[in-house]
Amino acid sequence: MAVASARIRKVQRTALALLVISGMVNFIDRGTLAIANPLIRHDLGLSIGQMGLLLSSFLLAYSFGQLPIGGIVDRYGPRRVLTGGITLWSIAQVFGGLATGFGTFVAARLLLGIGESPQFMSCVRVVRDWFNLRDRGLSNGILGGASSMGLAVAAPLLTWLMLSFGWRSMFVIMGIAGLIIAAIWFATYRDVATVPLTDDERAYLVDGEPAEPHRKITLHDWLQLFRFGTTWGVVLGFVGTVYVSTVYMTWLPAYLELDRHVSIFKTGFMAGIPFLFGIVGSASGGLLVDVLVRRGVAPLTSCKVPVVGGLLGAVAFTALVPAIGDNSLAIACISAAVFMGYMSTGAAWSLVSVVAPKNYVGSLAGMKNFGGYFGGAFAPAITGYIAEATHSFQLALLLGAAVGLLGALIYLFAVRRSISEIELLTRPAA
Helix, strand or coil, X not given: CCCCCHHHHHHHHXXXXXXXXXXXXHXXXXXXHHHCHHHHHHHHCCCHHHHHHHHHHHHHHHHHHHHHHHHHHHHHCHHHHHHHHHHHHHHHHHHHHCCCCHHHHHHHHHHHHHHHCHHHHHHHHHHHHHCCHHHHHHHHHHHHHHXXXXXXXXXXXXXXXXXXHCHHHHHHHHHHHHHHHHHHHHHHCCCHHHCCCCHHHHHHHHCCCCCCXXXXXXXXXXXXXXXXXXXHHHHHHHXXXXXXXXXXXXXXXXXXXXXXXXXXXHHHHHCXXXXXXXXXXXXXXXXXXXXXXXXCCCHHHXXXXXXXXXXXXXXXXXXXXXXXXXXXXXXXXXXXXXXXXXXXXXXXXXXXXXXXXXXXXXXXHHHHHHHHHHHHCHHHHHHHHHHHHHCCCHHHHHHHHHHHHHHHHHHHHHCCCCCCHHHHHCCCCC
């Protein structure tokens, strides 16, 4: 069994560290609007329903950005594409701090969504390029956990920045931080195709996998993925995962303030607690994939166990939240839901690399994210309008649980096998 050289281990550690940091900033930037929700509503004169639309605008742009970005990452590499993405979303974050009304804020959020779209496609491709099959689960789990790390840090950090300097300065400070990270990534990371590897290093990267030609996929190749039920299962199943998590990402601070009457200051800390559990959940999902693979369980089954099981757990705990009166118990239940949801998410990234050939991993990951975030984009708006109409978030939480259950069933029954490159290159019979 081939092992990683010292040089490859260094590349792995450096790339993971930078991707975790950029992923955290990615989600901290998403969280700025949720944290500053009450102050922005007051200053700009927005209703709860308008705020829901504003929260959804980012996700709509982000979801449509996923469709082309996977193929773009596959074609041009994570170094250049992610650098451009971080730069764009950081500029958008600065514009958010300068917004003067609903329309200009929507424009800034749309730009933010487009800029953030390469982040996780690049993560999947980096892991696929620089890690052996048996080492990818935990790495994907750690990178998936960056989102939860970012949200856990976002609540106290952004609340402190907002209360100390104002919500507009909070946006600008985060934008400047992103531009610094973009420069570091471009200066430090190198795509695997540009690095002269030794024979032993190449052997490690492909050990245990069928040989695949390295080639850049075309639009026709990309479209062929839609012929397979596995693709649709990965895409539609992820809708359930994203919908549930998006309800918490976008509305948890407001839920605590409006339904549970928690102060803004306390919300800044309480809203971060569930996402600390999400960090562990994402890493646990990826680690479970690796453990099952090393014990001889088929890679597809190894991924589906935490993907489906985690999502079902998130559904069960989310459905319990409206019935709990005590705030501490409610936070515990939400924390369990986030833990299980991120377990599913962490394993879902590994699932993509298992069911798609190497040259198509970024493309399928982009399709998966498009489906998940397009469906999830409706969660903030629907949640906001339900809360405005019923003066409560209880019905919105139950709806989120129902969507999550549907996603788990799709994963279970639609994702049955991997897709081979030979099948993709073979035209279907007329």
